Amino acid sequence: MSHHPVFLSTTSLSFSWPDGTEVFDDLKVTVGPGRTGLVGSNGSGKSTLLRLLAGELTPTAGSVRTAGEIGHLPQNLVLDTGRRVDEILGVDRKRAALHAVEAGDTAEEHFAVIGDDWDVEERALATLDRLGLGSIGLDRTVGEVSGGESVLLRLAALLLARPDVLLLDEPTNNLDLYARSRLYETVESWSGVLVVVSHDRELLERVDQIADLHEGGVSWYGGPWSAYEEALAAEQEAAERMVRVAEADVQRQRRELADAGMKLARRRRYAQKSFENKVVPKVVAHTRRGQAQVSAGKHRNLHAERLAEARERLDVAAEAVREEDEIRVELPRTSVPPGREVLRIRDLELRYGARVDGGFELRGPERIALVGRNGAGKTTLLRTVAGELEPVSGEVETLVPLRFLPQRLDVLDDGLSIVENVARFAPAASGNEIRARLARFLFRGARADQPVGALSGGERFRATLAALLLAEPAPQLLLLDEPTNSLDMASVRKLTAALRAYEGALVVASHDLTFLESLGLTRRLLLDGRLRPTSAEELRAGSVSEVQ
Secondary structure, three states, X not given: OOOOOOEEEEEEEEEEOOOOOEEEEEEEEEEOOEEEEEEOOOOOOHHHHHHHXXXXXOOOEEEEEEEOOEEEXXXXXXXXXXXXXXXXXXXXXXXXXXXXXXXXXOOHHHHHHHOOOOOHHHXXXXXXXXXXXXXXXXXXXXXXXXXXXXXXXXXHHHHHHOOOEEEEEOOOOOOOHHHHHHHHHHHHOOOXXXXXXXXXXXXXXXXXXXXXXXOOEEEEEEOOHHHHHHHHHHHHHHHHHHHHHHHHHHHHHHHHHHHHHHHHHHHHHHHHHHHHOOOOOHHHHHHHHHHHHHHXXXXXXXXXXXXXXXXXXXXXXXXXXXXXXXXXXXXXXXXXXOOOEEEEEEEEEOHHHOEEEEEEEEEOOOEEEEEOOOOOOHHHHHHHHOOOOOOOEEEEEEOOOEEEEOOOOOOOOOOOEHHHHHHHHOOOOOHHHHHHHHHOOOOOHHHHHOEHHHOOHHHHHHHHHHHHHOOOOOOOEEEEEOOOOOOOHHHHHHHHHHHHHOOOEEEEEOOOHHHHHOOOOOEEEEXXXXXXXXXXXXXXXXXXXXXX
């Protein structure tokens, strides 16, 4: 680690995607030592900002300054499944040289590769152990570990590199509660600069400050997530109060403008009558009429100006109020009658060892939570049910149209727009029908024409969910693998609303117990070598003991 002051800063930072979509314009941010939680709605640019800070993207204008070595854990982590653990950790060459020397090969190049790092293997194993990966070893391939374990592997590689600055993007994605506790310990003990993007409240309670990225600017809040939430609620309450005051002012100015108009009309009528009835000489009547009109006109203009100012204040006040759109799911063709058999499993043995003994049936619009530790086989079971993997033995029979939402959200083509992707799943639907349906998923107008490759994690999730739910035939069984990954708090609420409105059968694998319980579950199944029923009480008790 560097002994110089460590910081990150941007100066007049602007960034647009190649299609012209603007993300930042003249952004100024400085981050010093300590733990910073970077929050904001999906699509606000959190991941893009981290990639700019890490030097993975080049600003359109302005600059990024960094002092110290940077380590970056990206949100959509894709590791080559054929690479070994020691390669991911970056210790493979030193390890090979070390083994060669131990075997008696004293070639000079081995000593040059090792340098002073004679304990590299011990440090690598100790780092794995610290993150709960001690049983994996250094010789296994990435294809043999779970999604959650691969995230921890990448984190272990960063810790071994000892960077001054650690940038973490949704690091709790796919992690079980035990693995999350190890990550929390790493965050709490970090002494350099740390910036973490996360929707995990437990993790955000361990930061020193919150940076809120909203509409291209950053607002700072001291303390963890709970302090930020409290401060933001107070701000929103004040903003809504200001809107009410501004609305009342607009109404008052409208009334006064109307009164001014009536007075002007009255004076005109009086002046006209005086002229017609020759109450006063013609010259005097003309003068009085002109003076009355000028005076009343000035009065009316003054009120018109005040009304315009009041409307401007209302616009400013309204901008400070954050509004959340809701996903709307109205898909009657997904409905499954109670009692209809949806899925049938018999004596299933999965790859990598997990089993479903005997028979298992899913009937009607059931909602099943699939839980278990990282590496227990949840993703393997879902992929087997979806027909993506062949079982070792046994059989799986799906009796209704089915769609699978994988952890990695790789079912969409990055090079196509959202509209074009959905059209692939629903070829018989017209362009207008697709756009009308996408509007329910908050992709309206030009937003539906964005290339999928430019979407944030949360937007990509929404686009993938839209594609699957709008597919033909409409899915009556939906399999979701860690669906809250990459979603901010507001988006989790939107997803929950969408799934509660879904009338088909649902199987959800997730480590987010609060989210699972919000879905109106009918059954909870634990996979720990075997698939067995579990209760909400056992699940929470097991989670606590798991962390301890």
